[in-house]
Structure formats: C-alpha cells, structure tokens
Amino acid sequence: MQTYSYYPGCALERNAAVYHDSLMAVAESLDLTFTEVADWNCCGATEYITIDLIPAYALVGRNLALAAEQNCNGRSLVAPCSACFLNLKKADHYLAQSPELNRKVNQALAAGGLHYEPGSVHVKHLLEIITEDVGFEKVARAVKRPLFGLKIAPYYGCLIVRPVFDGTFDDAEQPTSMDTLMRTIGAEVVDFPAKAQCCGGHMTQISEAVALHLIHQLLKNAVDHGADVIAAICPMCQLNLDAYQDAVNKHYGTNFHIPILYFTQLLGLAFGFGEATMGIGQELVDARPALANIQVKPLKPVKRKRPSKTELPMPPKLQEVRSCLKNE
Amino acid sequence: MDTSVKYVRGPTTHDRTFLEEVIAQTPVDDPRLAYCVQCGTCGGSCPSGADMDYSPRELFAMIDANMREEVLSSNTPWYCVSCYYCMVRCPQDVHITDVMYTLKRMAVREGFSHESNAKDAPDFSETFIDFVENYGRSFELGLATLYHLRHHPLNAVRMATGMGFDLFRKGRMNLLPTRIENIDQLKAILAEAKAIGGNGDANL
Structure with missing residues (x-):
C-alpha cells in the first residue's frame, strides 16, 4: 500500500470529474491511497504569473506549505493536472534556487501563519507514480479485460515532460512511459509524433485561430496514424481536444470524430470496471463507437511481405500505392 | 549572482538598460538572457511562432537594443502558449517562458498590454x-x-x-x-x- 498526498486542482472538481473518479477506482486496484491536501487553493494556472509575480508564487506556496504541514511521513505530493503539477514543482524548484524569491514568498506566507521550506515536498505527476512507483508489472497483474485491438494515441502535452528541472521521468520531446502503459493493458499504441506538442492552453479564449491550428495538428496527426482514441493526462488537453473538435471541423472543413479519454478511464476499463463507472459518455465526442473496437483476443500481428530481390528497396507505403495502381 | 553592468551592450537611457530590468524581474533566469546567441532555436520550436509579431529571438535582440515600447506593445509574449519547447532546447539555458511572463507583467504595468492584437x-x-x-x-x-x-x-x-x-x-x-x-x-x-x-x- 502506497500513500500519497493528493492535489486534485480545480478542473477535477467538475469539468474533469471523471478523471478524479476513474483515478480513485484505479487507485484501489493498484493499492494506492490518496489523501487530499485539506483546503488547497487554485494553482493560478498560467494566469496569475501574467499579472503579479510574488503573489503568484505565494499562491502556490500556500499549497506547498499546507502539503508539508499535513504530510506526516514524507509522502510525495501527486497532481493529476499537468498545469497544477508544473506550478507546484516549478515553485518548489525556484524557491530553492532563489533565496530572494524564497524570502519574499515566505514573508507573505507568514501573514497567514504558514512557512514553506523549499525541497520539503516532493511533487510528482500521476503518470510518474503509476509507471515508476507502481510499475508496469503490477499494472499488468490488475488487468482483467485487456483492451485488445483498441488503437490508442498517447497524448502527453507539454507540462509534465517540460521544462526539465531536476531531470524528468520521461523524455522532454519523445516521451514513451504512457506508450508502454497502454501496451501493458493490451491496447495497440499508434505512432504519434505530435504526442508532446501543445494543445493551445488558454489560447482558445484569447486568439481562437491560433488554438484551433494547434488542436487541428494534434487531431490530424492522431487520425492519420489510425488512432481510435486519444489518451489524455491533463484536463486542459482533454477539454481543448474534445470540446473544440467541432470548431476545428468547421474551421478546417474536416470531419474528425476522435474521442479523448483520460488514461485512467482506459486503465479502469482494462481493470474490469464498467463504462458507466469510468464515466464514459461525459466526453463531447462519444467514445462508445471506438470502444466497440475492443476485441476479445489480441489482433494477429500483420506479417510483412518479404521484399522482392529483383526490385530496388522501397518504403512500404510507396509499394502499397504501386500495387494498388497495378490492380487498377 | 552579481547583476552589475558587465554585459551591457545597448545605449543606456535609464539607470539600467531594458535588458537589465527584464533580467532583474525574472526569477532564477539571471543573467542568462544576456547570453542569448541569437541562434533562433526558440522561434523554430515555437508552436505559435508564425502568428507572433516578432519571433522570440528577434524580441531578445530588441530588448538588448533598448526597444522598450516595441517589445512591450508586441503580441509575442501574449501568444506564448507556455509549452516550454524553446526553454528545453535553448543552448544558453535562457528561461524563455519566464522571460515572456516578465514581459507580460511589464506590459500590463506600463499600459502597453492593449496595443497588440492580443489585447484581451x-x-x-x-x-x-x-x-x-x-x-x-x-x-x-x-x-x-x-x-x-x-x-x-x-x-x-x-x-x-x-x-x-x-x-x-x-x-x-x-x-x-x-x-x-x-x-x-x-x-x-x-x-x-x-x-x-x-x-x-x-x-x-
């Protein structure tokens, strides 16, 4: 049994409630306990730091101080939202690096009777604890209904792999931990080169065209590579890709219908929980048709044709195109 | 770290150059921004770079040239999506995303933030x-x-x-x-x- 302090963040209270609910179900299967930091406040997202510097760090500082105060046995603090995770981790790191910032933030915290010693809370993302602390073997043992045949594009987004402070748990540009996790639960992982690109964050509100461009790139990349579902790990990513898919289709004349599920929902399905328990249906682009692709048995691996000895070596896709042309 | 005048290049109109001000208000970055080598890796990595008035690289050259008004009234900091691509790729380890936040705060404080097409x-x-x-x-x-x-x-x-x-x-x-x-x-x-x-x- 592993116990963590838990910082859900504002989005998981409502918009991403299914992320929280599916996580709690999955946690039980994986022997994890989460103790919510009592009376936590908003992390400020990317907004507070735009207007005020010291208050922005003090806002996050209060959460760190509360987590440290309520943390009995040096537990790690887990945040499932990438923006919350980044803000907590970055504040802790910058406070440790800059004595001046630390002095000012702690002076502000003292007005509320709090104090934070940089480095006393170890901030981790949810994906990190599932892939590293729990491990793939334990995940594999919890699987009851593998997601055979379901093609997943694992979408990491920006903030859990970047920036690199004290070494992240995965590569900053081509991360692979969620790929392995999705294969562990039986799913097929498609190549997804845009996996760590930005969803546009708050740009949907400020300059919609910029955001739609970024969302379009991501959707197109996943669909081009044959994905049935995009697995998300951040409420902002999920919201942008799910709720703005319609706007992208209108703007670009496309016809994307690719559901965006939280990776915890997919884990839960594989662990034998029902679709209703996992909150399937709360997404705006319905995931049920895609989930119908789940097979009872693993798909047979496609056998590659042996290349002809007389012809020049060609990339497989071009050969396919040529054989199609010949048939016509 | 000592942020005295050893890296000043542009002409000085205030007690401190614009570059020094930006550095002073960016936590931890100090004084990496002064070591920007104008390689353009930031602009090339930026997902919203095409819609910016100036690429981050250009903006840093303008900061160095004391072009305060042009920098603070541009849309570049506001179009930064905080994805940190530039920051992990910067060979000089400039904390670019944090510099953008600093520029946003300065623009708001000095009344330039409604000049660009990101005025809202x-x-x-x-x-x-x-x-x-x-x-x-x-x-x-x-x-x-x-x-x-x-x-x-x-x-x-x-x-x-x-x-x-x-x-x-x-x-x-x-x-x-x-x-x-x-x-x-x-x-x-x-x-x-x-x-x-x-x-x-x-x-x-």
Whole structure:
C-alpha cells in the first residue's frame, strides 16, 4: 500500500470529474491511497504569473506549505493536472534556487501563519507514480479485460515532460512511459509524433485561430496514424481536444470524430470496471463507437511481405500505392 | 549572482538598460538572457511562432537594443502558449517562458498590454485572478461568462448555446463557485505578497 498526498486542482472538481473518479477506482486496484491536501487553493494556472509575480508564487506556496504541514511521513505530493503539477514543482524548484524569491514568498506566507521550506515536498505527476512507483508489472497483474485491438494515441502535452528541472521521468520531446502503459493493458499504441506538442492552453479564449491550428495538428496527426482514441493526462488537453473538435471541423472543413479519454478511464476499463463507472459518455465526442473496437483476443500481428530481390528497396507505403495502381 | 553592468551592450537611457530590468524581474533566469546567441532555436520550436509579431529571438535582440515600447506593445509574449519547447532546447539555458511572463507583467504595468492584437489576454488573466482571490478556486463558468460578455458578446451567445451548453448538459460545469474554508488566510497572504512588491521590481 502506497500513500500519497493528493492535489486534485480545480478542473477535477467538475469539468474533469471523471478523471478524479476513474483515478480513485484505479487507485484501489493498484493499492494506492490518496489523501487530499485539506483546503488547497487554485494553482493560478498560467494566469496569475501574467499579472503579479510574488503573489503568484505565494499562491502556490500556500499549497506547498499546507502539503508539508499535513504530510506526516514524507509522502510525495501527486497532481493529476499537468498545469497544477508544473506550478507546484516549478515553485518548489525556484524557491530553492532563489533565496530572494524564497524570502519574499515566505514573508507573505507568514501573514497567514504558514512557512514553506523549499525541497520539503516532493511533487510528482500521476503518470510518474503509476509507471515508476507502481510499475508496469503490477499494472499488468490488475488487468482483467485487456483492451485488445483498441488503437490508442498517447497524448502527453507539454507540462509534465517540460521544462526539465531536476531531470524528468520521461523524455522532454519523445516521451514513451504512457506508450508502454497502454501496451501493458493490451491496447495497440499508434505512432504519434505530435504526442508532446501543445494543445493551445488558454489560447482558445484569447486568439481562437491560433488554438484551433494547434488542436487541428494534434487531431490530424492522431487520425492519420489510425488512432481510435486519444489518451489524455491533463484536463486542459482533454477539454481543448474534445470540446473544440467541432470548431476545428468547421474551421478546417474536416470531419474528425476522435474521442479523448483520460488514461485512467482506459486503465479502469482494462481493470474490469464498467463504462458507466469510468464515466464514459461525459466526453463531447462519444467514445462508445471506438470502444466497440475492443476485441476479445489480441489482433494477429500483420506479417510483412518479404521484399522482392529483383526490385530496388522501397518504403512500404510507396509499394502499397504501386500495387494498388497495378490492380487498377 | 552579481547583476552589475558587465554585459551591457545597448545605449543606456535609464539607470539600467531594458535588458537589465527584464533580467532583474525574472526569477532564477539571471543573467542568462544576456547570453542569448541569437541562434533562433526558440522561434523554430515555437508552436505559435508564425502568428507572433516578432519571433522570440528577434524580441531578445530588441530588448538588448533598448526597444522598450516595441517589445512591450508586441503580441509575442501574449501568444506564448507556455509549452516550454524553446526553454528545453535553448543552448544558453535562457528561461524563455519566464522571460515572456516578465514581459507580460511589464506590459500590463506600463499600459502597453492593449496595443497588440492580443489585447484581451490581460483581461482574461485578471478575470481569472478575481475568482481565485475571492474564492480560492477558479470558476470556469463565471470566467467564461464575464470575459466573453465584456469582450466578445457574440462569442458568449455562441458558447452558451453550443459548447458551453453541451458541457453543462454533460454535468461538466458548476453553476456556482466553490470557496475554500480559510479564504481569509489566503487573502492575507496575497495582500502581503502584493505589498512586498508583486508588481514592482522584484529584483530577484
């Protein structure tokens, strides 16, 4: 049994409630306990730091101080939202690096009777604890209904792999931990080169065209590579890709219908929980048709044709195109 | 670290150059921005770079050249999506995303933030902050409603009838904000933080 302090963040209270609910179900299967930091406040997202510097760090500082105060046995603090995770981790790191910032933030915290010693809370993302602390073997043992045949594009987004402070748990540009996790639960992982690109964050509100461009790139990349579902790990990513898919289709004349599920929902399905328990249906682009692709048995691996000895070596896709042309 | 004048290149109009000011107000970056080698890796990595008035590289050259007004009234910092691609790739380890935040704060403080085509962005941030300061939590419905009614009334109607309604129908939107228990403590902390110099020269 592993116990963590838990910082859900504002989005998981409502918009991403299914992320929280599916996580709690999955946690039980994986022997994890989460103790919510009592009376936590908003992390400020990317907004507070735009207007005020010291208050922005003090806002996050209060959460760190509360987590440290309520943390009995040096537990790690887990945040499932990438923006919350980044803000907590970055504040802790910058406070440790800059004595001046630390002095000012702690002076502000003292007005509320709090104090934070940089480095006393170890901030981790949810994906990190599932892939590293729990491990793939334990995940594999919890699987009851593998997601055979379901093609997943694992979408990491920006903030859990970047920036690199004290070494992240995965590569900053081509991360692979969620790929392995999705294969562990039986799913097929498609190549997804845009996996760590930005969803546009708050740009949907400020300059919609910029955001739609970024969302379009991501959707197109996943669909081009044959994905049935995009697995998300951040409420902002999920919201942008799910709720703005319609706007992208209108703007670009496309016809994307690719559901965006939280990776915890997919884990839960594989662990034998029902679709209703996992909150399937709360997404705006319905995931049920895609989930119908789940097979009872693993798909047979496609056998590659042996290349002809007389012809020049060609990339497989071009050969396919040529054989199609010949048939016509 | 000592931030004295050893890396000053541009002409000086104030006691300090614009470059020194930006560095002084960017926590931890000090003084990496001065070591920018103008390689352009940042602009080449930027997902929204094509829509910026100036690429980050250009902007840093302009900062070095003391082009204060042009820098602070450009849309570049506001079009930064905070994805940190540039920051992990920068060979000089400039904390580019943090520099962009510093430029946004300076633009708001000095009244330049309504000059660019991203003129509504500061109000979005301020509306967001209002909810955080009064409730301790963010509030999506209130934020979207207030911000859009103020700036894009047509958008507000479109969102209320389209996506907003869908999210509400799926039970994904709260009608009322949540207030944390110890909001007084948070208010006291933020008031003190502002008094210390949230908007002034942080000198970090």
